[in-house]
Amino acid sequence: MTVSANRIPVLDVLRGVAILGTLGTNIWIFTDPRGPAGSLMPAEDPGVFETLVRTASNGKFLALLTLLFGVGLELQYRSALRRGTRWPGWYLWRAVLLLAEGALHYLLIFEWDVLMAYAVVSILVAGMIGRSDWVVRTWMAVSAVLHLMFITLLTLAGTGGGTTTDYPSGYADQLTGRIENFWIYRSETILIIPLTVLLFLGGSRLTRAGVFGGNTALRTRLIVLGLGIGLPLNLLTAFAGPRWFFVDRYLCAPLVAVGLLAAVTSLLLHTAPRARRLADVGRTALSCYVLQNLICAVLCYGWGFGLADRFADLRPWWPPVAWALVSALLLAASGWWLRRFDRGPLELAWHWAWRLPIPAPSVPRQPR
Structure with a gap:
């Protein structure tokens, strides 16, 4: 989620869209009275409205965020080439910091953190970025085949069933639960490693x-693939029942994400709409990602306001309202912060930590 100094303006808006879009998925996890483990279970007769609202965000914006992380890797690689520095070099320290950030985010705030996955996969992928097109395409093909195999096997096996235990309401108990159920809550991270490499x-x-x-033809092809083909398939699998969950989230949604990336980019390049607030969220993406999950945890969990239980009978209507309110807060807060600082709060801390071990350039002594 770090941003290169060589910023492409449209990327800030795309990151903002992706961050608020992931909140659209996560809000259903936070507001589930069964707790985060409830997302492992198929919803009981969700109905048309809930299915449509969930489908609008499920998997798409996570995939979009993953694509944008790959864009950031490319920009970091180009920056290293311009500076004449070794690659991946100090980028690996960035990945270590992101892994630590993700581990803290997972332990203290949110079971389904994505930062740890990005950190691990970025270490694997960093060395591939500068390789020949043939090598990169081979890795992409292998990753695609592995991902298709995993999703096919899981779909044929079915999603299973069962019940979830009551989610602990105390904060200390939640910390213990995240430690004890580490591999359960990291299951998605492991499952999507090939997809993450591919994206x-x-x-x-x-x-x-x-x-x-200027590659308008490429964007047009991606829009056709993602929105013309991927979106109808996504709607079909969304209403086909829980057995198609893995196809819906991990095959169709990434296709839609590619179309979204191309469509939003074309819109911004050709019509230049006012999207400064979304760009502010994109410039503070790491801070907004963590903050939105912290806000939702305080609102929904038992150690906070406990709204997940209190408003359980108001589902599926109140989660979209909660998403809208938290999104509005993030849009306002990010703009307020950036009028005073050039980076988000976590971005400032992260940048300081990244620079800490890097030796300062030596300054030649001036003759007297």
Whole structure:
């Protein structure tokens, strides 16, 4: 989620869209009275409204965020080439910091953290970014095949069933639960490693192909693929029942994400709409990602306001309202902060930690 100094303006808006879109998925986890483990279970007769609202965000914006992380990797690689520094070099320290950030976010706030996955996969992918197109395409093909195999096997096996235990209401008990159930809550992270590799490399190669520049034909093809083909398939699998959950979230949704990336980029490049607030969220993406989950935890969990239990009978109507209110707060807060600082609060801390071990350039002594 770090942003290169060589900023492409449209990326800030896309990051803002992705961050608020992931909240659209996570809000259903926070507001589930069964707790985060409830997302492992199929919803009981969700109805048309809930299915449509969930489908609007489920998997798409996480995939979009993953593509944008790959774009960021590409920009970091280009920056290293311009400076003449070794790659991946100090980028690996960035990945270590992101892993630590994700581990704290997972332990203290949110079971389904994505930062840890990005950190681990970025270490794997960083060395591939600068390789030949043949090598990168081979890795992408292998990752795609592995991902298709996993999703096919899981779909054939079915989603299973069962019940979830009551989610602990105390904060200390939640911390204990995250430690004891670490591999359960990290299951999605492990499952989507091939997909994450594919999207990281895809984001890098789309950047090189000019998706954010003058390659209009490429964007048109991506829009047709993602919105013309992927979106109808996504709607079909969403209403096909829980057995198709993995296809819906991990195959169709990434296709839609590619279309969204191209469509939003085309809109911004051709019509230049006013999207400064979304860009502010994108510039403070790491801070907004953590903050939105912290706010939702305080609102929904028993150690906070406990709204997940109090408003259980108001589902599926109140989660979209909660999403809208938290999104409005993030839009306002990010703009307020950036009028005073050039980076988000976590971005400032992260940048300081990243620079800490890097030796300062030596300054030659001036002759007297």
